[in-house]
Amino acid sequence: MDRALLHELRAILGPRGLIEDRTRRVAYECDGLAFERRVPELVLLPADTAQAARCMRALHDHGVPVVPRGAGTGLTGGATPVEGGVVIGTARMRRVLELDPVDRIARVEAGLVNVELSRAAAKHGLFYAPDPSSQRACTLGGNVANNAGGPHCFRHGNTTRHVVGLVAVMHDGEVLDLSEPRVDPLGDDLVGLLVGSEGMFALVTEITVRLTPAPQRVETLLAVFDDLDAACDAVSEMIAEQLEPSALEILDKLTIEAVEASVFAAGYPPDAEAVLLIEVEGSDAEVEANSAGIARVLERRGALETRRATGDEERAKLWAGRKGAYGAMGRVAPDLYVTDVVVPRTKLRELVRRTTEICRERGLKVANVFHAGDGNLHPNVSYDRRDPDEVARVLDAGEKIMEVCIEAGGTLSGEHGIGLEKQKQMHLYFSPADLDAMERPRDVFDPARRMNPGKTLPIRACMETRTRPIAAASSDPAARRASPDAAAAQSTSDRERPR
Amino acid sequence: MQLTELVDYAKSLDCVHCGLCLHTCPTYLLTGNESSSPRGRIHLMRSVAEGAAEADADFAEEMDFCLLCRHCESVCPSGVRFGRMMETTRAGLAESRQRPHVEQLARDFGFGTVLPSRAWLSMLAGLARFGQRLGLDRAAAAFLGERGAPIASMPPVPPADERRPLPRYTPAEGEVTGEVAVLEGCVMPELFGRVNRATVACLSAAGREVHCSRGATCCGSLHAHNGERALARRLTRETVEAHEALEAEVGTALPMVVNSAGCAAHLVEAHEVFAEDDPFVPRARAFAAKVIDFSRAFDGEARDRLAARLGRGPARRVAWDDPCHLCHGQGVRDEPRALIDLLPDVERVELEDSEACCGSAGVYSLARPADAAGVFAPKRDAFARSGADALVTGNPGCHLQWHAGLRAAGDDAPVLHLAELVAERLTPTPAGDAR
Numbered sequence: 001m002d003r004a005l006l007h008e009l010r011a012i013l014g015p016r017g018l019i020e021d022r023t024r025r026v027a028y029e030c031d032g033l034a035f036e037r038r039v040p041e042l043v044l045l046p047a048d049t050a051q052a053a054r055c056m057r058a059l060h061d062h063g064v065p066v067v068p069r070g071a072g073t074g075l076t077g078g079a080t081p082v083e084g085g086v087v088i089g090t091a092r093m094r095r096v097l098e099l100d101p102v103d104r105i106a107r108v109e110a111g112l113v114n115v116e117l118s119r120a121a122a123k124h125g126l127f128y129a130p131d132p133s134s135q136r137a138c139t140l141g142g143n144v145a146n147n148a149g150g151p152h153c154f155r156h157g158n159t160t161r162h163v164v165g166l167v168a169v170m171h172d173g174e175v176l177d178l179s180e181p182r183v184d185p186l187g188d189d190l191v192g193l194l195v196g197s198e199g200m201f202a203l204v205t206e207i208t209v210r211l212t213p214a215p216q217r218v219e220t221l222l223a224v225f226d227d228l229d230a231a232c233d234a235v236s237e238m239i240a241e242q243l244e245p246s247a248l249e250i251l252d253k254l255t256i257e258a259v260e261a262s263v264f265a266a267g268y269p270p271d272a273e274a275v276l277l278i279e280v281e282g283s284d285a286e287v288e289a290n291s292a293g294i295a296r297v298l299e300r301r302g303a304l305e306t307r308r309a310t311g312d313e314e315r316a317k318l319w320a321g322r323k324g325a326y327g328a329m330g331r332v333a334p335d336l337y338v339t340d341v342v343v344p345r346t347k348l349r350e351l352v353r354r355t356t357e358i359c360r361e362r363g364l365k366v367a368n369v370f371h372a373g374d375g376n377l378h379p380n381v382s383y384d385r386r387d388p389d390e391v392a393r394v395l396d397a398g399e400k401i402m403e404v405c406i407e408a409g410g411t412l413s414g415e416h417g418i419g420l421e422k423q424k425q426m427h428l429y430f431s432p433a434d435l436d437a438m439e440r441p442r443d444v445f446d447p448a449r450r451m452n453p454g455k456t457l458p459i460r461a462c463m464e465t466r467t468r469p470i471a472a473a474s475s476d477p478a479a480r481r482a483s484p485d486a487a488a489a490q491s492t493s494d495r496e497r498p499r
Numbered sequence: 500m501q502l503t504e505l506v507d508y509a510k511s512l513d514c515v516h517c518g519l520c521l522h523t524c525p526t527y528l529l530t531g532n533e534s535s536s537p538r539g540r541i542h543l544m545r546s547v548a549e550g551a552a553e554a555d556a557d558f559a560e561e562m563d564f565c566l567l568c569r570h571c572e573s574v575c576p577s578g579v580r581f582g583r584m585m586e587t588t589r590a591g592l593a594e595s596r597q598r599p600h601v602e603q604l605a606r607d608f609g610f611g612t613v614l615p616s617r618a619w620l621s622m623l624a625g626l627a628r629f630g631q632r633l634g635l636d637r638a639a640a641a642f643l644g645e646r647g648a649p650i651a652s653m654p655p656v657p658p659a660d661e662r663r664p665l666p667r668y669t670p671a672e673g674e675v676t677g678e679v680a681v682l683e684g685c686v687m688p689e690l691f692g693r694v695n696r697a698t699v700a701c702l703s704a705a706g707r708e709v710h711c712s713r714g715a716t717c718c719g720s721l722h723a724h725n726g727e728r729a730l731a732r733r734l735t736r737e738t739v740e741a742h743e744a745l746e747a748e749v750g751t752a753l754p755m756v757v758n759s760a761g762c763a764a765h766l767v768e769a770h771e772v773f774a775e776d777d778p779f780v781p782r783a784r785a786f787a788a789k790v791i792d793f794s795r796a797f798d799g800e801a802r803d804r805l806a807a808r809l810g811r812g813p814a815r816r817v818a819w820d821d822p823c824h825l826c827h828g829q830g831v832r833d834e835p836r837a838l839i840d841l842l843p844d845v846e847r848v849e850l851e852d853s854e855a856c857c858g859s860a861g862v863y864s865l866a867r868p869a870d871a872a873g874v875f876a877p878k879r880d881a882f883a884r885s886g887a888d889a890l891v892t893g894n895p896g897c898h899l900q901w902h903a904g905l906r907a908a909g910d911d912a913p914v915l916h917l918a919e920l921v922a923e924r925l926t927p928t929p930a931g932d933a934r
């Protein structure tokens with residue numbers, strides 16, 4: 001690292017604002033995806049937008065690449081500095097700057113942890129709807145960058161539906177203030193463009209979000225099945241019947257076992273093959289009507305039992321179990337690979353089966369826990385990163401799963417983003433013309449390609465595909481056959497999603 | 500030493516790197532630095548074992564910076580046993596690293612000489628009291644600057660009378676409901692003799708015959724936390740043996756009631772300080788199963804008996820602050836609250852983030868006063884917001900930290916051990932009409 005630059009950064013940030021020694025930097029070599037790692041040359045922890053802007057300016061002057069980082073809970077390698085450079089973390093920027101309970105708007109710093117916003121909002125009978133399972137750790141900035149979803153986004157929509165303003169620091173240190181909340185912006189919708197941009201357009205430092213009034217009544221149901229297929233069918237049928245639960249999640253047997261062995265044991269019956277966690281919210285009448293409809297479907301599909309959470313405590317427990325499911329899988333093997341694909345909700349049963357087979361064929365252990373209502377599958381594949389052969393099989397399975405889902409009319413990502421993990425598969429879904437189009441805004445935001453380099457878009461040259469070494473085996477780019485339903489669930493186009 | 504022995508490599512593999520523990524870690528909240536987070540520390544341990552990072556001074560500093568509060572364990576879905584892992588790493592570091600000479604001498608003296616010895620502890624307590632009376636403590640604190648902060652904020656050492664040892668046997672008041680042993684502790688009798696006496700008074704009022712052995716002083720928990728593994732083993736063993744001897748003398752198995760959450764958390768896992776194949780393990784395990792925190796010593800009949808003995812006392816609005824080694828270390832959360840709710844003239848309010856560490860962390864607040872103060876700051880604010888006029892805890896370290904922290908902020912709210920809060924309401928005779 002250039003001495004003059006270091007000197008300048010130290011002056012801007014003070015001693016606790018930058019991490020120079022190698023040992024500590026090792027903690028920043030990857031996010032939740034542990035395949036690929038690289039230790040950043042420096043880690044910066046600015047305390048506010050002004051500091052961040054001065055850092056960005058200095059880094060621009062010295063031509064150093066920048067990788068934004070929230071809490072590093074991303075599952076696609078988005079915050080991993082694959083091409084070296086400097087990591088800018090938002091962990092010291094976590095204030096709630098403003099919360100207006102009347103306008104139902106909050107302005108927060110990008111490093112605020114998702115659950116803290118919900119906590120602040122709850123004091124006013126409001127909540128922040130996007131609730132990723134990682135909400136106890138992930139930051140709003142990371143949510144914005146990945147357009148994060150969560151169980152309750154089934155009803156309320158992913159992050160992009162809730163962000164109404166942003167402050168972002170551009171690649172050269174310019175501060176772009178879009179914080180004035182605008183539901184329908186005059187001119188270009190820059191906020192919409194920045195949401196889902198995976199840290200490649202700008203460093204987001206402040207976020208203005210819409211808060212939602214807490215529903216009059218909430219009911220949480222746990223339906224127990226002795227067959228995963230039947231649970232999937234029940235979901236497809238609820239969708240077909242236009243029933244409107246606010247969340248619709250499936251956990252399979254292996255997941256149930258892992259959760260029940262963990263600190264988040266929720267009381268899921270350990271002998272069930274699958275459970276369906278359903279939440280219904282709204283006015284008394286709505287809840288009654290919806291619940292009755294749902295109960296009928298569950299019965300028709302052979303649910304062994306349907307439990308109704310009796311109080312807030314039991315409800316919280318059922319959800320904590322769901323949200324701890326990923327980590328609980330750590331009991332099965334040292335590492336975990338979570339794919340994130342979206343499939344048409346009419347084909348849940350067949351695709352859940354197919355993805356499970358794909359893993360089994362490769363001798364891999366897979367657990368299914370997913371946002372069923374959204375058709376957003378998350379096969380959790382356990383592996384040991386020290387075993388290169390197993391890693392190769394995992395990557396191969398991941399690739400195959402994406403292929404199969406796209407063929408069936410699904411799409412690449414529901415909420416985790418593309419990052420490093422799915423770079424290569426962008427070809428399966430997008431044509432060269434699409435990819436060209438995606439390059440264009442980058443030319444505007446980041447002409448020198450210093451912002452989170454090496455992510456999302458595959459590097460293309462002479463009709464050949466070169467991607468980061470994460471791609472183990474190659475596969476023929478299949479033609480893109482997407483149904484509008486699944487395509488709509490993809491990151492940046494969430495706004496058009498049919499509800 | 501092999502790198503994989505320096506840290507607990509096998510346990511580090513339990514971590515799936517999900518990050519769900521980050522936001523509960525006090526040192527991460529203080530710095531925003533991921534290497535000061537549980538996941539970061541585990542990642543560093545693992546990297547050291549795999550040869551991808553060095554166990555250098557920066558590594559050692561991150562390990563020292565950890566409070567060992569084990570909050571990360573309470574939120575880890577993967578069941579990572581962070582406390583054990585950190586103890587192993589610190590033991591590995593203690594064996595391999597060179598500390599400054601003076602610091603090493605001070606450590607050896609404190610851990611090796613003072614804590615295991617009642618004579619040394621008493622003498623130092625006497626000296627400290629003498630110094631405090633002459634105002635020497637303030638002079639020393641001023642002389643030492645920041646390092647002297649803990650001296651300045653130390654509560655007055657009680658007079659010799661309060662520091663007398665517990666009786667070896669205290670009869671039950673009224674009909675006997677059972678027999679128990681209590682752990683007298685190392686620092687407890689010197690600084691918190693009144694808490695020990697309150698503990699015995701409550702148990703006796705509940706119909707328990709109370710025994711106290713003389714065979715052991717320190718249980719070794721501070722040693723285990725700080726990487727002094729050999730000493731930790733010796734002291735834990737002595738504690739187990741003393742209890743066995745007491746049981747032999749009394750002629751019956753005795754539950755071991757402990758009023759210090761830090762010691763109890765160590766003792767409920769007493770067998771784990773020994774190597775797996777150590778022949779002492781079964782004895783330690785049998786002992787560990789008998790250890791219970793004070794708040795859990797009143798079940799069924801004992802609870803009713805205690806309730807019948809409760810009368811009026813000073814009206815208080817109290818906040819219970821969960822000691823880390825009670826809630827995270829032993830999973831005990833409801834019992835202390837239930838006990839408080841039993842008390843006449845006491846209103847209990849919840850403290851926000853009551854499961855967050857107060858920064859005491861054993862000898863941490865002595866070794867790293869500035870960090871400890873940083874960790875305490877949000878606790879102090881939460882207390883102010885709670886509207887409580889007294890703080891109740893169940894661990895001597897937290898007791899000192901709260902006392903000092905509130906005083907430093909100009910708040911003279913009393914800090915009480917749960918046993919004291921109960922004992923101040925005990926009536927001389929059954930008071931059936933008191934409630």
Ligand SMILES: Cc1cc2nc3c(=O)[nH]c(=O)nc-3n(C[C@H](O)[C@H](O)[C@H](O)COP(=O)(O)OP(=O)(O)OC[C@H]3O[C@@H](n4cnc5c(N)ncnc54)[C@H](O)[C@@H]3O)c2cc1C
Nearest residue numbers: 070071072073074078133139141142145148149199204415
């Ligand atoms: C247990 C577990 C459960 C999860 N469940 C869900 C879920 O239900 N739904 C879901 O959507 N995701 C889920 N995720 C994935 C992950 O938590 C989300 O993607 C989250 O939004 C990442 O936030 P973060 O703060 O950790 O960001 P990071 O991982 O640090 O970064 C993610 C991406 O955002 C960029 N970024 C971060 N901050 C900024 C900023 N201020 N400005 C610009 N770019 C930035 C980074 O460069 C990176 O590309 C889960 C992850 C885990 C480990």
Ligand code: SF4
Nearest residue numbers: 514515517518520575
């Ligand atoms: S919560 Fe547990 S598994 Fe997840 S990062 Fe922390 S220690 Fe590792």
Ligand code: SF4
Nearest residue numbers: 524565566568569571
């Ligand atoms: S024990 Fe406490 S301080 Fe140490 S890593 Fe865990 S949460 Fe952080």
